[in-house]
Amino acid sequence: MENIKELRTNLENYKKSRGTDVRTYTNILNDLNKVELEFESREKEIALYREKSDTYLKDSLLLKQEKEVLSAQVGRLAKEKSELETRLAVMQRERPALSSENLIGTFKTSLAEMNLGLKKAPERTKYHVSSMNVKLRTNLAFEGTELKFQMPKADDIIPPGNLSEIEFTVQELPDKTAFSGYREVPDLAGLSLETAKNRLEEAGFSPGEVLEKESGAPQGTVLTQLPSAYALAEAKAPVDLVISRFSSVKVPNLLGLELESAEEVIDKSGLRTGPIRKQAADVKPGIVIAQSLRPGTDVEPGSGIGLVVSVEKTVSPVKEPVKETEKDSSSLREKTEKEMKRAGEDTQAPSPRPIRKVPVISRVETPAGPEQSVKKVPKLVGLPVKKALEVLEKEGIKVGKVSEINSRVAPETVMGQSPKAETIANPKIPVDLVVSKGSLRPGAPLPSLRPKVSSGSGHLS
Numbered sequence: 001m002e003n004i005k006e007l008r009t010n011l012e013n014y015k016k017s018r019g020t021d022v023r024t025y026t027n028i029l030n031d032l033n034k035v036e037l038e039f040e041s042r043e044k045e046i047a048l049y050r051e052k053s054d055t056y057l058k059d060s061l062l063l064k065q066e067k068e069v070l071s072a073q074v075g076r077l078a079k080e081k082s083e084l085e086t087r088l089a090v091m092q093r094e095r096p097a098l099s100s101e102n103l104i105g106t107f108k109t110s111l112a113e114m115n116l117g118l119k120k121a122p123e124r125t126k127y128h129v130s131s132m133n134v135k136l137r138t139n140l141a142f143e144g145t146e147l148k149f150q151m152p153k154a155d156d157i158i159p160p161g162n163l164s165e166i167e168f169t170v171q172e173l174p175d176k177t178a179f180s181g182y183r184e185v186p187d188l189a190g191l192s193l194e195t196a197k198n199r200l201e202e203a204g205f206s207p208g209e210v211l212e213k214e215s216g217a218p219q220g221t222v223l224t225q226l227p228s229a230y231a232l233a234e235a236k237a238p239v240d241l242v243i244s245r246f247s248s249v250k251v252p253n254l255l256g257l258e259l260e261s262a263e264e265v266i267d268k269s270g271l272r273t274g275p276i277r278k279q280a281a282d283v284k285p286g287i288v289i290a291q292s293l294r295p296g297t298d299v300e301p302g303s304g305i306g307l308v309v310s311v312e313k314t315v316s317p318v319k320e321p322v323k324e325t326e327k328d329s330s331s332l333r334e335k336t337e338k339e340m341k342r343a344g345e346d347t348q349a350p351s352p353r354p355i356r357k358v359p360v361i362s363r364v365e366t367p368a369g370p371e372q373s374v375k376k377v378p379k380l381v382g383l384p385v386k387k388a389l390e391v392l393e394k395e396g397i398k399v400g401k402v403s404e405i406n407s408r409v410a411p412e413t414v415m416g417q418s419p420k421a422e423t424i425a426n427p428k429i430p431v432d433l434v435v436s437k438g439s440l441r442p443g444a445p446l447p448s449l450r451p452k453v454s455s456g457s458g459h460l461s
Helices: 002-018 022-094 100-120 193-202 259-268 326-346 385-395
Strands: 131-143 146-150 164-171 182-184 206-214 222-226 232-234 238-245 272-280 288-291 304-311 399-405 414-418 431-436
Touching: 002 022, 022 414, 100 131, 100 146, 100 164, 193 206, 193 222, 193 238, 259 272, 259 304, 385 399, 385 414, 385 431
Parallel strands: 206 238, 272 304, 399 431
Antiparallel strands: 131 146, 131 164, 182 232, 222 238, 288 304, 414 431
């Protein structure tokens, strides 16, 4: 900032000594103001980066402290584990154990006695117990390779929390004759939907409900089935299938963004940047004016998006205008669309899946619809500052810094704006305004132009 102040002082001295004309002086001063605004913006970015760096350092210290706490906890848990293993060894030596065969035999006998009791009951309705859910608290022990169950006694002093909880189901199996009408369900995992249906019909079953689930497997591949593979089911019973479908990504609207911002949006969307082509346009250089994939369409993750970025038009000698026929315009549009479409197809991620064809945007003036329309900066020069602020708010465009300048026009009239009118609006770039003070009388000489910058909220101080 000291260098900018020195430049202003040198500019004033040069004007007084050389007698520079007002227009040249004003242009130089406006350029100096823009440099000052850009410098302030860079200073804010540097402050933000420093703040983020401090935050990362604090997070790193917290993580180190948490690591030390967790290490101490791991040490305590290892000690507790050693103590429990010692106590378990003592329990296994002192207690008698029940084998798995005797344990299940006991519940089997109980199941048979329940059914016997139901048969003796005088009720009219016939009941039958076919399964029993068991939740057992016991101490587990191993004798060689055999698992043993040590049952707690009535006077046991072992806390219940030290016992293992076992949950299982005892189920009565029907006679073999009951399975005469059942068949084995084939394994359909990995097959296409059409092949799976044919396999079911050959095995004597019918296709049931078909559901879709996002997966990395090829589209239409069977992921799971119900009943599961090799299970027994009645003939002609329906088998439900879950098949894979593509996971898709919405193509973001990149029109009007700077190239760096557009590449960041593409990366966060799960896509990748394709070929970048430059084209002269009446907008700020480095702005995206076209993209190969239409905004809002669904494409595969990792698909490439070709971009067309604006560059400054070069000054060429004035030539006699050539009248473009409708046929020539249509031919040029078709050629541009083919180039952009080829750029989009060349950057698709390699995959065995079929590539979806999506429309191509070849010009900024032909967006996909109202949601993807390109918003331009409105013309604000000549409007009262209050009206200009209302227009920006209505268009959803942020207001940047508002500077005051001495002028012969009416007070609080917009004398300049940045970005210029009719350029593509970027949501990340606010519109700065230069407003007249209106304190000069007609014919009075112009004083030193030192703009008074507001707080950046869009209101004059």
